[in-house]
Amino acid sequence: MLFLLLLAIFFAAFFRSLGSALLGHDYFTFFPKLLDGLWHFRRQGIFPFMFTPHFCGGFVQYGNPQAMFYSLQQLLSGFLDVWTAVRLTILTSMFIGYIGWYRFGREIIRLRMHWAHVFALIIIAHGFYIMHMVAGHVPFHSMPLIGWLLLFILRRENVSLRECVSIAAFSALLTAYIFYSGGYMVFVMILFALVAFLPFELLLHVGELRMRCMLLIKRALACGIGALLTGASKLVAVVSFLRFFPREMPFERFTEGSSALWYTVKAFFALPQTDDLFASVGMPNWGAVHEYSLFLSPVVLASLFFGIILLWKRRRAVCSRPVLSLTFFFIALFQLVFFLQLAQGYGWMVTPLENLPIFTSLHMNTRYLYAYSFLLVAVAVWCVQEWTERSRWKHHGLFVAFSFGALTVAAWVLAYAGLFAGETLPRTMPYPFLHEALEEHPGFLSLPVETMYLFEGLGHSEFVPFLFGGNDRNCHEPMLWGGGNPELDDLVPGPVAIVWDERFNMFNPACMQYPEENDCRPGDRIHVSDAENWERFRMGEKTTWKVSLLQHIGNWVSIFTFIAALLWIAGMYFMQKRAPSA
Numbered sequence: 001m002l003f004l005l006l007l008a009i010f011f012a013a014f015f016r017s018l019g020s021a022l023l024g025h026d027y028f029t030f031f032p033k034l035l036d037g038l039w040h041f042r043r044q045g046i047f048p049f050m051f052t053p054h055f056c057g058g059f060v061q062y063g064n065p066q067a068m069f070y071s072l073q074q075l076l077s078g079f080l081d082v083w084t085a086v087r088l089t090i091l092t093s094m095f096i097g098y099i100g101w102y103r104f105g106r107e108i109i110r111l112r113m114h115w116a117h118v119f120a121l122i123i124i125a126h127g128f129y130i131m132h133m134v135a136g137h138v139p140f141h142s143m144p145l146i147g148w149l150l151l152f153i154l155r156r157e158n159v160s161l162r163e164c165v166s167i168a169a170f171s172a173l174l175t176a177y178i179f180y181s182g183g184y185m186v187f188v189m190i191l192f193a194l195v196a197f198l199p200f201e202l203l204l205h206v207g208e209l210r211m212r213c214m215l216l217i218k219r220a221l222a223c224g225i226g227a228l229l230t231g232a233s234k235l236v237a238v239v240s241f242l243r244f245f246p247r248e249m250p251f252e253r254f255t256e257g258s259s260a261l262w263y264t265v266k267a268f269f270a271l272p273q274t275d276d277l278f279a280s281v282g283m284p285n286w287g288a289v290h291e292y293s294l295f296l297s298p299v300v301l302a303s304l305f306f307g308i309i310l311l312w313k314r315r316r317a318v319c320s321r322p323v324l325s326l327t328f329f330f331i332a333l334f335q336l337v338f339f340l341q342l343a344q345g346y347g348w349m350v351t352p353l354e355n356l357p358i359f360t361s362l363h364m365n366t367r368y369l370y371a372y373s374f375l376l377v378a379v380a381v382w383c384v385q386e387w388t389e390r391s392r393w394k395h396h397g398l399f400v401a402f403s404f405g406a407l408t409v410a411a412w413v414l415a416y417a418g419l420f421a422g423e424t425l426p427r428t429m430p431y432p433f434l435h436e437a438l439e440e441h442p443g444f445l446s447l448p449v450e451t452m453y454l455f456e457g458l459g460h461s462e463f464v465p466f467l468f469g470g471n472d473r474n475c476h477e478p479m480l481w482g483g484g485n486p487e488l489d490d491l492v493p494g495p496v497a498i499v500w501d502e503r504f505n506m507f508n509p510a511c512m513q514y515p516e517e518n519d520c521r522p523g524d525r526i527h528v529s530d531a532e533n534w535e536r537f538r539m540g541e542k543t544t545w546k547v548s549l550l551q552h553i554g555n556w557v558s559i560f561t562f563i564a565a566l567l568w569i570a571g572m573y574f575m576q577k578r579a580p581s582a
Helices: 001-017 027-044 070-076 082-107 113-123 127-137 138-154 161-180 184-204 206-228 232-242 260-269 277-279 298-313 315-320 320-343 351-355 365-389 394-421 429-438 464-466 509-513 530-539 549-581
Strands: 450-451 470-472 502-505 525-527
Touching: 001 082, 001 113, 001 127, 001 394, 027 070, 027 082, 027 464, 070 351, 082 113, 082 138, 113 127, 113 298, 113 365, 113 394, 127 138, 127 394, 138 161, 138 184, 138 206, 138 365, 161 184, 161 206, 161 232, 161 277, 161 549, 184 206, 184 277, 184 320, 184 365, 184 429, 206 232, 206 549, 232 464, 232 509, 232 549, 260 277, 260 320, 260 365, 298 315, 298 365, 298 394, 315 320, 320 365, 365 394, 429 464, 450 464, 502 509, 502 530, 525 530
Parallel strands: 450 470
Antiparallel strands: 502 525
16 A cells, blocks of 8 residues: 555646646647547547548548557547546556556566565656656557556466467457557557567576476567457558658767767766756757656666676676576677667667668667666566565565655656746647637537648647647648658648649648559549539548558458457356355
8 A cells, every 4th residue: 555655646746747837749649630630520430530531631540550549548538538548648648657657567577566566666766758648649648558468478477278268368458558649659668668578588588498488479469469360451542552651761860989888878867957967968859758757766777786786796606607697698788889879879889770761760768778777677676676585674675665656756757846836848728728728619519620730830830730620631640740741632721622734722641541442542632523422522421532451351350359358258257156066
């Protein structure tokens, strides 16, 4: 209960900071998308939101990796205002994530109960997640759930076939939620986290390496197959879209000669966190501190020193196994260099990755230190636990752990209180201003799309056209950034019904995703011969634009897998309920 009290205090401090000032800039990108989801739901219910007529002149929705029509915040926005819906979603994700990281600490790191609470608290209070929620990166809300997926893969208990199916079912539902709610970046983080954890997991079981590898393969296959089957529909849609809109962007690079190691130390441990800390690495001056600040608890830094003390005390045991010890050392060194090079955006290990699939669109590489920090926190908390149990504090472990948890919360407040109260974060307007605008236009969800706007230099202006039944061609859409995208037709301000060159004043989004099936090219406007679909599209009704055969197959595979996973979990639950009385 003591640690849950600390968690509650942290939640109170975080959510007070989150809503006490101007909202982060990207909330005004994602709030309209939630309202767009409500607009679609009123017309087509839960059927996939394939294309949106409200943004970017007519754009792909279901195939957009950041689309979040199937998400908790979208569900809650049907009953609550969007700001309350988003905050409740963040709170839910953090609490469920806390439980997952607690169990990871108990089962994978073998921490005692109180130290597992400290471990989970440090991860949940991570500056990376906090800063991205402050900035308004709503699709990142499921980041805390990473602990559950790592737990599914890295657990050491052997599994039967029935248990493998259960793992596949649970991971299928969890990964489906993450993927369909726009959390594609979560899977990138899981990949990097496994890169960090797996080598050491194998070294710790070098005496039973074959058995451990087989178990890891079984668990990874169970999780992977479940994830691929439930995500097949979304995955096909996203890949179909990315063929033509690959968002090719180079890695963000640190200033030549700056120290990636020194940046990492400051990003993880400096008090307080300010934008001035990162000026030396070339941080953009538009308020990008949320991409560079990754504050961890000072407990991590202190505990690593305890680890050095433990290593010295166990030097004979370390020296007795020189090959294993040197392997540990060189893998740790290799990982450190790799993640530092990844953060700085260049280096002999990282530069070759820049042109590989997926990596071509991973622009802000400082983010990936978040995944590496999981390993640092795990090692640090284990070290302080071991040090405590071998010191005069061994009978006061609960007190020491609670003190370190309280230090984590206090340090978080010191790190970010000034930043949240200042004006360096990219903010926009207080939510009440937006709420008043929505109240003044109560019927906007009933409006069809009638007008095309070409706003320039107005920041995140998606709300303005949305409230008046319009579409802003110059939208804030990350999928249109970078190179490799096709040239789009010109649109003009005015009614979407304007026709020239036998085409309406709206893009055909089906051409951006399935051009072969619709006999068009990406960037085409809707042809006058397709007037019925144009009318359906702007009214929010289901269109008859064609999708690929692979998309049809993916849709049915995902539906059947989702139902099967639910039925399997329900069946296992009722079997366990009946077991004691049998």
